[in-house]
Amino acid sequence: MNGEEKLSYIKNILIAVDESENARRAVSYVAQLLGGIEGFKVTVLHVIPQPEEDFFKTSTEKEEWCSQYQERADAMLEGYRQILIRAGFHLHDVSVRSPLRYCPSMAACILAERDETEYGTLVVGRQGLSRSEEFIFGSISSKIVSHARNCTVWVVE
Numbered sequence: 135m136n137g138e139e140k141l142s143y144i145k146n147i148l149i150a151v152d153e154s155e156n157a158r159r160a161v162s163y164v165a166q167l168l169g170g171i172e173g174f175k176v177t178v179l180h181v182i183p184q185p186e187e188d189f190f191k192t193s194t195e196k197e198e199w200c201s202q203y204q205e206r207a208d209a210m211l212e213g214y215r216q217i218l219i220r221a222g223f224h225l226h227d228v229s230v231r232s233p234l235r236y237c238p239s240m241a242a243c244i245l246a247e248r249d250e251t252e253y254g255t256l257v258v259g260r261q262g263l264s265r266s267e268e269f270i271f272g273s274i275s276s277k278i279v280s281h282a283r284n285c286t287v288w289v290v291e
Contacts, residue, residue, distance in 0.1 A: 144254035150244045156259030160290040161214045169221025183237045207232040241277035260291040
């Protein structure tokens, strides 16, 4: 990777979100920090966890669930996209993704998305678990920090 390619890679930011206030703070943080600065490209990601095959009684039920979930995800992602655009990002520098993926863990799915694309920075909101809950259940942000390679991770609280 030459110097220009490396700089471009570093300026590609992936923000993993859900509907939580912590995710909104992560998007707002990136908007406030980098909005209006040329050269940064942001993708807002929400992974839709693929249900187990036997979760729904019929394929029609599954399709309806997927369609409704996708509609909610699209609305949420558009809201986050607008936060970034209002902060000064150009329209063409902000994109959204909501892939349907089988997720043994959400952290693994987010990292897989990051690995399949060229993002130098991964931004996540802290889940807001207590220390004991985090110990018992684990935390997406903690798992990402522990397993991420070849990128910078920002955890926004």
